Amino acid sequence: MQTRSDYGRHVMNSVVIAFGSTFLGLLIAIPAAWSMAFAPTKRTKDVLMWMLSTKMLPPVGVLLPIYLMFRDFGLLDTRTGLVVVMTLINLPIIVWMLYTYFKEIPGDILEAARMDGASLAKEIVYVLTPMAIPGIASTLLLNIIMAWNEAFWTLNLTAAKAAPLTAFIASYSSPEGLFWAKLSAASTLAIAPILIIGWFSQKQLVRGLTFGAVK
Amino acid sequence: MATLHTRAAARLMSAPAIILLLCWMIVPLSMTLYFSVLRYNLLMPGMEEYIGFQNYSYFLTDPAFLSALTNTLLLVGGVIVITIVGGVALALLLDQPFFGQGIVRLLVIAPFFVMPTVSALVWKNMLMHPVNGLFAWIAKSLGLQPYDFLAQAPLASIIAIVAWQWLPFATLILLTALQSLDEEQKEAAEMDGAGFVSKFIWIVLPHLARAITVVILIETIFLLSVFAEILVTTNGGPGYASTNITYLVYAQALLQFDVGGASAGGIVAVVLANIVAFFLIRLIGKNLEAEPWHAPFPPAGRPSSPSSAGRSAS
Amino acid sequence: MGSITLRDVNKSFGEVTIIPKLSLQIDEGEFVVFVGPSGCGKSTLLRLIAGLEDVTSGEIQIDGRNATELPPAKRRLSMVFQSYALYPHMSVRGNIAFPLKMAGEDKAVIEKKVADAARILNLTSYLDRKPRQLSGGQRQRVAIGRAIVRQPTAFLFDEPLSNLDAALRVNMRLEISELHHQLKTTMIYVTHDQVEAMTMADKIVVLNAGNIEQVGSPLELYHKPRNRFVAGFIGSPKMNFAEGAEAKKYGAAAIGVRPEHMNLSTTGGDWSGTVTVAEHLGSDTFLHVQADGIGLVTARASGEFAVRHGDRVYMTPEPGRIHRFDAAGLAI
């Protein structure tokens, strides 16, 4: 079957979208989390809560506007478009998780770096980031998992070229002939990497997922 | 930590994230708001006109709306109750050392990482199917009449499926919380004469309270918009028995292509989500700001703690 | 009521033996302090007595009855943990009442006993606070309150003061001593701080790597340490040791002189040396002296002694105060 030989392409799309959005998200979120963790203002908690609350909006409610904007920007069925969407929908969680991990880093150390003559950028690159590696890694993993499993936006904003595995699996969602064998194979392949990643990161994930409330 | 210089830099650095999210929220939302007062059906272009709150009144008086609202709340509540009770039980089990713990943990956690559509399909066709499903087979081999879960108890079945997916999450978090319970506290209770049950009620459960609130918060966020599981298993039926708000809006948007109506529905859903969020975030936000329970004793003799706490609280 | 006997108690974790074989008699009403360097097994020994760990072999008797197999709750002992192990979600009242509630006491009885304990410990006005709203010293007292309501046969304390700052430590030390005078219950107290041991104990048990080095009253240990380990461990600043030629003069492999038993002079004396650091506290002066042929020596002078970094000083050990040790480190 022809689409089945495209499996590789769907995997590639999934990989590009999951990793791309995660890296882009980290790039935006690390500075934001830095400022919230180490230079908090009175409104920081509110901003964080607001970010989280954007996750509560039902996506169908805004599907059409997004679809129209994507059409106008020529982003429909492009990896770029999906990377942007995945970045945005996961950004609150990324910021939150990083914020949680950063909070656990003693501010002293950053101040020490500052005393040692590091500029802000160097402080983040040489001191904060390496120290937060476990936290950043688990944030990264969780986001890859979420982006990998996301099915609503991927399904509605892609056609052929940029469709990731989730969209591909959706084409099986009604039984047909040898349906079970195929679905099992396809979904196993889609799930396996995520399971492995998930297993390795579960301990870190808990801290991040619970915003440090549970350690 | 806070010279003028760093504060300015901080503002600059958090700007991209905040601006992007603001755009992501406000632009589509205002478009949705705009659409919601139009007669706007995708299939009938050129007929858009302003109709005021008609879409809202149609959506809110839709007989499906009330059941969708109840179903949404039942779904969120039911799943939360099941996952927390089950999660506590599983966490207690997994906390005991036993052979093959690693494997069991992996198995327990696995459902969380499975795509919702796939797991719903598995439940529908392999487990709950009244003819081919595992449960039917079990019922038949016990001489019972197989039960048609998705037709007879659609909402309960969906709650079960969703709970199955979220149980690992709750378990994982509760287990971690459980393991953070100070060993000395348990020993103190033991010396004070507490047995297993007393220890659970008086020491363990209160210790888990914070983790439980977190589970409630996170699950609510995601459960308010459960969709794939319903689409795959019951399509919201029979009747409206398993239609939740998200699914109802979906039906408006992508079955009827009634953009106006769906937008009104979307706004209603947003408002509802915000009401829930408001209460939840109040509850949890307070809890998150309070000192964590498992580290309640900053060594009083370390003079750094008061001043650093003073700084971070500002 | 309150005597505890350990007979040939041995404790191993898997392969590793932490306490080789130890016997000890603790009498009724005694304040016994276990002291020793970190990791020597003090906590383990205490937990064996409490019943939180099983002995590998040997017997533990409480009030003459064999308690080796009894669960902790049945031993009628109370323990105050290093971290206090307060129940963070219960109020002070709830914490103190907890053991009584577990014992199924009457509401009225509980109330009375909690009120009594709170009065003794000056906690009455904090009864409705949560532990996190208390200062370190207050938490400490709540932990003690939880221990005393049960009227145990003995109290066990595991480094209860190590989380407190210096000033508070002194206060709490006095309070615990007071409490012992008041209740006259047997207390077993673990610390690695010799000042605490000296000031509080009726009887000190010096432990080293799971073995008892010496048992005795504080002053016994100060004046007649059985070996170099005890001599070095008890007393602050530490005893100065000299070996080789200097020790030979006294017919020993090593001699020890405490800093406070050294007469200081800027003009002449037995030993001479250069001041590396002079610490002038006003009440005392501590001199760290690089003594010729001996090494670094600490000497203490009461009040002021006007020397500075680099000055030369002379020191003469007080004659009756020299401790002599043989090659094996035992006191002669």
Added chain:
Amino acid sequence: MGSITLRDVNKSFGEVTIIPKLSLQIDEGEFVVFVGPSGCGKSTLLRLIAGLEDVTSGEIQIDGRNATELPPAKRRLSMVFQSYALYPHMSVRGNIAFPLKMAGEDKAVIEKKVADAARILNLTSYLDRKPRQLSGGQRQRVAIGRAIVRQPTAFLFDEPLSNLDAALRVNMRLEISELHHQLKTTMIYVTHDQVEAMTMADKIVVLNAGNIEQVGSPLELYHKPRNRFVAGFIGSPKMNFAEGAEAKKYGAAAIGVRPEHMNLSTTGGDWSGTVTVAEHLGSDTFLHVQADGIGLVTARASGEFAVRHGDRVYMTPEPGRIHRFDAAGLAI
């Protein structure tokens, strides 16, 4: 090189004024200790000097130049944090080299300077370890190493010893004093432990609620405290105060006597009382006495003084050693 001047420095966090208005002169090469109770603003003051906080008003001069607006990195000051703030992901070498790397130094230069610092601090054999593989004292030294490689105009220390245990604290105290002798760089040292202040400082600055209570050498403060606050804060155990009738005798609102300036006797003396706790340390005896008409008094006797809980003792203040204070608490 190394003089620091604070002129009318004021610091408020929002509404709350932490440091009302403070001027201070620190001379080149001095070892200055800021001491005061917890929360009095010591750390804040140090952080103002470091540039980690902005002053609300006033001026900070370093080496005569206005540094008020300079970012921390430009002030050429080094700071050793209470937590050491080592970079956990870098080796000891990496930690010490970090400031040099940030300054864009040559590889070869960095190597040499790191090696020098390590030698001075006895860290040469640990250069490739990560901080977590070091003991508390070694970590402390790495933090100092990181501070000295930059050859700063002054060192700032914020309670660098408070995380160490008692024995190590004494050692590190000596090491830092040694270092000061060796480098002769200005050092500003924050502590709330008056023993540290007394033993290390050339000049002590006693802070209370953001105000300077007194500036002077340790012995000046010990002998001539300007007010009751300083008198009570400096010296250990604390000075005993008596008010009312007893003070009247000396024509003061209150008098103060240090425990070590009290002659003890079991037969007779000026003040009498009952021993509540007697702490026999061997080298000294501390008596906590409930003195008639005065209250709780602490007295110290050198060596042994054989009394016990409940005994009656008599105390006579040494005549020249009585401090007198007026109603406002100022020394007369």
Added chain:
Amino acid sequence: GAETLTIATVNNGDMIRMQKLTGDFTKANPDIQLEWVTMEENVLRQKVTTDIATKGGQYDVMTIGTYEVPIWAKQGWLMPLEFGADYDVDDLLPAIRDGLSADGKLFAAPFYGESSMVMYRKDLMEKAGLTMPDAPTWDFIADAAKKMTDKDAEVYGICLRGKAGWGENMAFLTAMANSFGARWFDEQWQPQFDGEAWKKTLTFYTDLMTEAGPPGASSNGFNENLALFQTGKCGMWIDATVAASFVTNPKESQVADKVGFALAPDAGLGKRGNWLWAWSLGIPAGSQKVEAAEKFIAWATSKDYLELVAAEEGWANVPPGTRASLYDNPKYQEAAPFAKMTLESIKAADPTKPTVDPVPYTGVQFVAIPEFQGIGTAVGQQFSAALAGTMSVDQALQSAQALTLREMTKAGYVK
């Protein structure tokens, strides 16, 4: 350079077979590459509708049905198709061709067409002592279903669609209702669920299914019933004619050699309960690749393609129901025992005059207005609930009537 056509298609067997055979097309047209997007029916409909309505332009060829074509054609969303003479437009079955045309122009080319009919187990029928007539009545079907049922052996007399959806249970129920004299709307667009005819239809349906249907019928759609029938669990199955090739294919079906066919039942009112559907290929208006797309559609719906499938997979597997010539082909008649019944079923459906009483709409098992998808699915939910027993027939009809009236009022049909 090479042009790439993005083709949205449904995950049916015939379509997937076509994807395998595209080598034939690309060999002949090396400058055209094909990119397939295969989706489940509902998803496909959602995506192509969104795309075409918003002019998203993601697809060059869309697979659509007889429901969409007239509506979309009226909006001007589809390119009219003009094929060369060798395509032989006149060979297309008239019922199908009419369904895909507007103003005499063809807007989509049929890939396969279907009606519905009765498929039954000859062996079970014999066992029950009955003979299936070529044109049975509903009463006969009900009687036979009851007699064939043996629940202990997991044999159920009849399998019918029960899963909610306008293209699922409502396709069947609307067609069935037509034969019972019911209709969706009267000529003033007034919903008719409060009439006797619908009540009879629904009562008959639920009673029959309760007595002789499989458990869990309310979640069975085409695919679920196919699986049940293929594994020998159904005595009769009334569904799409395309199913015939699946149930008679010995590779997939355990009962391949025991299947008989009959026309959909009637109730003596002159209409049979069968529908008409064709999956067709169309080109969205404004497409940049019209020429290539037209070339592809011509290939996929041509006589030659039928020959190609026959050569590769056998005649029984060619996409049925589009061309008269196929049914004249003796080779096909021989390989496909269901050929005759299929053709007659298709001929028996009349989308322009679907009901006993006159109606203002076209479409046999659907009402060709844009609102129908939503309404049909919502009504389908009610009927599915009636089948599941969570609602009574009267309640279901009542709420169907109410919601239809609401939607029609909202849409402005009912003033």
